Amino acid sequence: QSVLTQPPSASGTPGQRVTISCSGSNSNIGSNNVYWYQQFPGTAPKLLIYRDTQRPSGVPDRFSGSKSGTSASLAISGLRSEDEADYYCAAWDGSLSAVVFGGGTKLTVL
């Protein structure tokens, strides 16, 4: 069982806005930055969001991150078929002295 909790699945139709949640605690999300990754089958993860809301260069502004208290969210607007992938949140956990990942959310574009 993951320290960070994500819904196992999410879905949307092309053009829609989809939100993926990530719930944690005061020792991780509540006091440290949140990161979001996208992963396609058989490939390495790709960083989508760092420091809660920042996008690395090359990541479209359709992807956005937010955080409130001990929860964070990844929003994908203007959903496209190529967004169909697994999405993971992560954060440093000060109590564990470890990086913790969410269990991942499989996004399906209908």
Added chain:
Amino acid sequence: EVQLVESGGGLVQPGGSLRLSCAASGFTFSTYWMHWVRQDPGKGLLWVSRINSDGSSTNYADSVKGRFTISRDNAKNTLYLQMNSLTAEDTAVYYCARVVDTTTRNGLDYWGQGTLVTVSS
């Protein structure tokens, strides 16, 4: 161009040891924190370990603490993961990854292609 290339994976018997290497190029290796992350086949991501830029500070997941050792050779631009007392639960693809910038300890923006470690008799 930033490149991270892992090597050293393979088949090992339970209780055995393996050392993974990650050759880095295209950036000033000695100024970045580095991490190892693994992924069981068909499962989610699991963080393994991280090391600071000069190798003086390390952290480990509880599941590998005392068995795995992360290290780096900045002169050779190489990251290592020494894995001892391996069990079947350590079977996974192991990725090395670099943090997004020199002021960050987490947030992994460059990843290697991964190397498969299989622990089986």
